[in-house]
Amino acid sequence: MKTQSKIALILFISNVSIILLFGGAIYYSLNKYSYNDFYKRLETRATIAAKYNFGANEMNVEALKTIKEQHLEKLPNEKEYLLDVTEDPGFLKTAANYSLSIKFLNEISMRGKATLKDGNTFFTGIKYLNDNKVYFVLVSAHHYYSSHHLSFLRNVIWTGVGLIALITIGFSVYFSKLIFDPIKLITFRVKQISTENIHLRLEEPGNNNEISELINTFNDLLNRLETAFETQKNFISNASHEFGTPLTAIIGEADVALIKERSTVEYQESLKNILKQSERLDQITKSLLFLAQTGYTGKKIMFEIVRIDEVIWGVKEVMDKLNPQNKIFVNLDLLPEDPKKLKINGSKGLLNVAIANIVSNACKYSYSKPVAISIASSNEEVIILIKDEGVGIPENELQFIYDPFFRASNTHHFDGYGIGLPLARNIVKLHNGALNVMSKVNKGTTVRMTFPLVSFI
Amino acid sequence: MKRILIPVDFKVQSLNTLKLAMASIDNYAVSVTLMFAEIPSDSITDLLFYSPARRIDSLTTVEFRKAMAILMNRYENTITEINIELLHSMSDSYFENFLEANRIDEIYIPEQYKLNICGRAFDPIPVIMRSGARVFPVKWEVNRQYSEVDMTDFLFGV
Numbered sequence: 055m056k057t058q059s060k061i062a063l064i065l066f067i068s069n070v071s072i073i074l075l076f077g078g079a080i081y082y083s084l085n086k087y088s089y090n091d092f093y094k095r096l097e098t099r100a101t102i103a104a105k106y107n108f109g110a111n112e113m114n115v116e117a118l119k120t121i122k123e124q125h126l127e128k129l130p131n132e133k134e135y136l137l138d139v140t141e142d143p144g145f146l147k148t149a150a151n152y153s154l155s156i157k158f159l160n161e162i163s164m165r166g167k168a169t170l171k172d173g174n175t176f177f178t179g180i181k182y183l184n185d186n187k188v189y190f191v192l193v194s195a196h197h198y199y200s201s202h203h204l205s206f207l208r209n210v211i212w213t214g215v216g217l218i219a220l221i222t223i224g225f226s227v228y229f230s231k232l233i234f235d236p237i238k239l240i241t242f243r244v245k246q247i248s249t250e251n252i253h254l255r256l257e258e259p260g261n262n263n264e265i266s267e268l269i270n271t272f273n274d275l276l277n278r279l280e281t282a283f284e285t286q287k288n289f290i291s292n293a294s295h296e297f298g299t300p301l302t303a304i305i306g307e308a309d310v311a312l313i314k315e316r317s318t319v320e321y322q323e324s325l326k327n328i329l330k331q332s333e334r335l336d337q338i339t340k341s342l343l344f345l346a347q348t349g350y351t352g353k354k355i356m357f358e359i360v361r362i363d364e365v366i367w368g369v370k371e372v373m374d375k376l377n378p379q380n381k382i383f384v385n386l387d388l389l390p391e392d393p394k395k396l397k398i399n400g401s402k403g404l405l406n407v408a409i410a411n412i413v414s415n416a417c418k419y420s421y422s423k424p425v426a427i428s429i430a431s432s433n434e435e436v437i438i439l440i441k442d443e444g445v446g447i448p449e450n451e452l453q454f455i456y457d458p459f460f461r462a463s464n465t466h467h468f469d470g471y472g473i474g475l476p477l478a479r480n481i482v483k484l485h486n487g488a489l490n491v492m493s494k495v496n497k498g499t500t501v502r503m504t505f506p507l508v509s510f511i
Numbered sequence: 512m513k514r515i516l517i518p519v520d521f522k523v524q525s526l527n528t529l530k531l532a533m534a535s536i537d538n539y540a541v542s543v544t545l546m547f548a549e550i551p552s553d554s555i556t557d558l559l560f561y562s563p564a565r566r567i568d569s570l571t572t573v574e575f576r577k578a579m580a581i582l583m584n585r586y587e588n589t590i591t592e593i594n595i596e597l598l599h600s601m602s603d604s605y606f607e608n609f610l611e612a613n614r615i616d617e618i619y620i621p622e623q624y625k626l627n628i629c630g631r632a633f634d635p636i637p638v639i640m641r642s643g644a645r646v647f648p649v650k651w652e653v654n655r656q657y658s659e660v661d662m663t664d665f666l667f668g669v
Contacts, residue, residue, distance in 0.1 A: 391585065391588055
């Protein structure tokens with residue numbers, strides 16, 4: 055059964071049963087009380103009747119009779135039974151004469167008083183002893199309240215319960231619809247979203263409740279999916295372009311060389327070009343493989359305790375050897391005094407690759423203007439800032455810089471495949487760190503890397 | 512031990528005062544007091560439940576605390592402690608008492624950087640200049656780049 059119907063049913067049943075219990079309780083307790091009340095009234099009359107019928111002196115009798123006639127109202131169908139049962143031990147004769155139950159008479163004899171209800175007639179009997187004689191005084195009457203008022207109450211309660219049941223059905227159904235309609239709407243909208251129109255989003259309602267939280271979560275999920283799809287599409291198109299270019303060059307070179315007979319020198323030139331392009335292709339393939347490996351780690355990489363400042367000095371040394379004109383400065387302004395605050399858990403080789411990539415980018419894109427590397431540590435992490443004064447990255451392209459093979463629009467003068475930054479980012483992520491890039495066109499770029507300290511983990 | 516006072520506004524850039532101050536007093540044991548100037552609230556409940564620790568807690572940001580940690584780690588052997596105190600009045604004698612209570616020896620103030628004043632905060636520089644203590648202005652190239660997020664980067668390259 056659908057949850058909506060279940061909720062409506064549960065609401066309805068619980069409401070109606072509560073009302074029924076309530077009504078029933080009222081009716082029952084009123085009934086009980088009115089019975090007891092009536093029996094007591096009958097008992098009063100029986101006592102008074104006993105007193106003035108079998109009582110001692112004349113004056114008392116007259117007084118009692120007056121009291122009874124003037125102050126005790128006459129109950130409907132009131133009858134008095136004055137029975138002398140001294141001579142009738144088994145009460146058989148009395149029972150037969152007055153058509154009363156023997157059990158009732160026995161009870162009066164044993165307990166001194168008893169009550170009986172015969173249809174709508176109520177009996178109360180008391181035992182009265184006088185002059186060695188045993189008298190039973192019974193008073194019977196019709197209980198008007200029972201026959202009329204209580205049945206009226208019973209009808210009212212049933213009508214009430216019926217009406218409430220109707221109202222409750224309506225309310226339960228409405229309530230369950232109210233809760234489940236937004237959910238049904240979301241299901242309907244989401245069904246429409248597929249890979250073709252993944253840019254569709256759910257509309258957010260104004261109020262801040264659980265449903266709008268659900269909708270927001272869905273929209274976030276769709277955003278992430280869309281980004282992932284776009285990244286994949288970009289990667290494939292970029293990769294095929296990058297592979298295609300050197301292949302086209304190789305094929306073109308070979309084709310031109312074979313068109314006609316050429317000199318040995320020309321053939322050598324062609325082969326040299328083909329070799330260069332092939333090496334480039336080889337380099338791209340290796341980088342891509344490396345990127346794939348670090349991005350999706352199949353095998354475990356050995357981690358050890360690495361001093362990050364040593365890695366940086368190592369990178370600077372290599373860069374200085376490769377390009378003596380570069381101006382790389384390591385800023386020790388904020389270097390922590392405690393060497394423990396420079397130790398991180400990682401792979402020295404990978405960290406070298408990551409930092410070397412970033413630093414070489416910084417040098418490359420700034421025509422060898424000064425590059426500043428700063429190191430600092432808070433208590434939980436080490437922060438490395440690599441700042442250059444180069445061409446910068448256009449603001450609208452900042453979101454794409456981590457896409458493999460992406461190259462910004464202002465990089466035409468520079469060599470590169472577009473693999474360095476995504477690679478560095480993967481490596482940093484592998485080390486549970488973070489990589490951040492801030493840039494302003496023609497002003498410079500700042501790359502911030504943070505790594506968690508060993509002592510903190 | 513030398514006790515120095517640095518006015519801050521809980522932005523990372525204001526800690527450059529401390530960084531440059533430490534650069535010039537390298538071989539002492541230094542106890543640092545960072546001071547934030549703010550007129551206290553005058554609501555009864557705030558006065559009744561006044562707790563400077565709680566107020567400072569609500570004013571410091573993650574980035575500011577990180578920047579403080581960076582400086583603590585840089586000058587681990589020099590700086591013995593960094594305390595944050597609140598200054599609640601612009602009156603000169605109040606400030607003199609404040610200096611005496613915290614046994615301040617020297618005050619370092621930013622020369623070009625303007626402390627961020629918002630809410631009930633006020634600029635303590637005039638009071639500082641009027642006081643009799645030794646005041647050293649420090650200068651650095653102020654990063655006017657407006658950034659929504661305060662970053663520890665503002666501590667670097669200065």
